[in-house]
Amino acid sequence: MTDAAEGAGPGARRRMPHARRREQLLQVALAEFGRRGYHLTQMEHVAAAAQVSKALLYQHFASKEELFAEVTETIVAELTGRLNAAVLAAHGSAGGIRAMIRVLFDYATEEPDAWALVVRHLDKPEVGLELRELRDRLGTAFADLLLRRRRADPRLSRAALEVNERRARLLVPLMYGSMLSMVSWWLEHPDTPRERAEQMAVEFIWLGLDRLRTGERLPRADEAPQAEG
Amino acid sequence: MTDAAEGAGPGARRRMPHARRREQLLQVALAEFGRRGYHLTQMEHVAAAAQVSKALLYQHFASKEELFAEVTETIVAELTGRLNAAVLAAHGSAGGIRAMIRVLFDYATEEPDAWALVVRHLDKPEVGLELRELRDRLGTAFADLLLRRRRADPRLSRAALEVNERRARLLVPLMYGSMLSMVSWWLEHPDTPRERAEQMAVEFIWLGLDRLRTGERLPRADEAPQAEG
DNA sequence: ATGAAGTAACTGACCCGTCAGTTACCATAA
DNA sequence: TTATGGTAACTGACGGGTCAGTTACTTCAT
Numbered sequence: 001m002t003d004a005a006e007g008a009g010p011g012a013r014r015r016m017p018h019a020r021r022r023e024q025l026l027q028v029a030l031a032e033f034g035r036r037g038y039h040l041t042q043m044e045h046v047a048a049a050a051q052v053s054k055a056l057l058y059q060h061f062a063s064k065e066e067l068f069a070e071v072t073e074t075i076v077a078e079l080t081g082r083l084n085a086a087v088l089a090a091h092g093s094a095g096g097i098r099a100m101i102r103v104l105f106d107y108a109t110e111e112p113d114a115w116a117l118v119v120r121h122l123d124k125p126e127v128g129l130e131l132r133e134l135r136d137r138l139g140t141a142f143a144d145l146l147l148r149r150r151r152a153d154p155r156l157s158r159a160a161l162e163v164n165e166r167r168a169r170l171l172v173p174l175m176y177g178s179m180l181s182m183v184s185w186w187l188e189h190p191d192t193p194r195e196r197a198e199q200m201a202v203e204f205i206w207l208g209l210d211r212l213r214t215g216e217r218l219p220r221a222d223e224a225p226q227a228e229g
Numbered sequence: 230m231t232d233a234a235e236g237a238g239p240g241a242r243r244r245m246p247h248a249r250r251r252e253q254l255l256q257v258a259l260a261e262f263g264r265r266g267y268h269l270t271q272m273e274h275v276a277a278a279a280q281v282s283k284a285l286l287y288q289h290f291a292s293k294e295e296l297f298a299e300v301t302e303t304i305v306a307e308l309t310g311r312l313n314a315a316v317l318a319a320h321g322s323a324g325g326i327r328a329m330i331r332v333l334f335d336y337a338t339e340e341p342d343a344w345a346l347v348v349r350h351l352d353k354p355e356v357g358l359e360l361r362e363l364r365d366r367l368g369t370a371f372a373d374l375l376l377r378r379r380r381a382d383p384r385l386s387r388a389a390l391e392v393n394e395r396r397a398r399l400l401v402p403l404m405y406g407s408m409l410s411m412v413s414w415w416l417e418h419p420d421t422p423r424e425r426a427e428q429m430a431v432e433f434i435w436l437g438l439d440r441l442r443t444g445e446r447l448p449r450a451d452e453a454p455q456a457e458g
Numbered sequence: 459a460t461g462a463a464g465t466a467a468c469t470g471a472c473c474c475g476t477c478a479g480t481t482a483c484c485a486t487a488a
Numbered sequence: 489t490t491a492t493g494g495t496a497a498c499t500g501a502c503g504g505g506t507c508a509g510t511t512a513c514t515t516c517a518t
Contacts, residue, residue: 207439
């Protein structure tokens with residue numbers, strides 16, 4: 001992006017100030033890690049992609065792990081921030097769902113490498129942990145959003161609220177999984193219009209969420225329910 | 230399992246016939262790969278876990294890749310088989326959903342290492358592909374199940390059927406993602422009763438699926454729908 | 459000239475895969 | 489039963505390639 005238009009001259013792109021170089025390296029590293037995953041990415045790949053020697057890379061980052069950690073931290077911070085902002089700005093839970101989904105589609109489109117890192121390359125156990133934390137943090141925030149109005153309702157007893165909370169927490173992985181899965185699917189099927197995919201996800205999740213407010217609602221009986229008790 | 234009770238004697242467990250040893254090695258390799266993922270698992274780990282030399286391992290499997298491929302192939306075949314059987318044996322789509330979810334919970338409980346391999350360790354790109362194929366195969370089968378009755382309905386035009394099909398395919402990643410995500414979440418929260426998690430997933434997905442038969446149904450308007458058009 | 463930006467060449471460790479050699483087991487004959 | 493030879497299961501030790509991280513040196517801006 002910024003690197004070809006940087007130094008103006010034809011082959012004269014070298015000798016950047018420290019901070020700018022660091023930024024560039026982070027960007028390049030993100031792309032490499034995103035494309036190949038942690039283990040298949042070598043420090044030399046990153047250096048070569050930045051048209052720089054490996055040693056220089058090590059003057060900016062003490063180790064491969066540190067570089068990777070910094071990259072993922074950036075991603076997680078960015079994505080969390082976007083989602084939080086979107087959810088906070090949205091009106092009610094339907095708007096919140098639509099906003100979250102839109103953020104995810106946007107992010108996956110704008111930053112495909114970062115997205116790949118988030119959803120596919122969990123090979124580094126440490127990162128798996130971090131991402132699960134991200135999911136849980138988002139989940140909690142979202143459950144809070146859903147329950148905000150109910151919490152403010154003075155008619156609801158503390159016990160009833162707790163039941164609601166537990167239900168909401170159970171719904172979180174379902175929503176989260178559907179969203180991620182839908183985005184990934186859509187990326188692999190570009191012929192499908194994004195609007196359709198988004199709308200489908202919103203409605204699917206919204207209907208599931210509906211349970212939270214309307215209470216239990218079993219599958220219709222018109223189709224031989226479950227065979228066993 | 231069978232290895233401690235095998236040779237009877239205290240330290241006398243060695244020298245198995247070819248086929249049995251091969252089975253044991255596959256089992257051990259599955260556990261190792263499942264726990265550490267492909268790249269962090271070394272052939273020596275597998276050999277050591279089987280209380281055998283690395284060289285012997287290489288007499289059964291030509292390479293690390295081949296060993297891994299054989300392991301994953303086993304898993305995919307097993308899981309696909311179970312799911313297909315469950316869906317075929319179930320009555321209608323509600324039963325099908327419940328059956329699929331039950332299979333997934335069972336499998337994750339009985340074979341935690343295999344499960345980990347399926348949902349977490351996608352670091353080998355090749356395996357990621359295989360698993361996406363698995364998902365697509367299952368998705369197609371499931372969409373077929375859902376549409377079976379509609380296809381047999383002579384009143385539905387070919388065009389109407391096609392719309393249904395397209396909708397069904399869009400729903401597949403949503404269902405698939407929710408199911409996997411719910412199982413993974415439940416494994417991390419053992420205090421939640423499995424029945425609750427299962428039931429929640431069934432209802433969530435069932436409601437989402439409901440769209441397929443009832444047609445479009447937008448989120449309720451009681452909550453300031455979406456902000457923009 | 460001074461120091462920061464940058465590199466080529468190098469080191470050490472790790473790990474896949476191999477090979478020469480050893481051990482347990484089994485068949486057949488004395 | 490016991491000796492003998494054949495074979496399949498098994499191992500220790502090492503070659504060879506790869507890759508994270510280092511060192512000693514050069515280039516450029518001010």
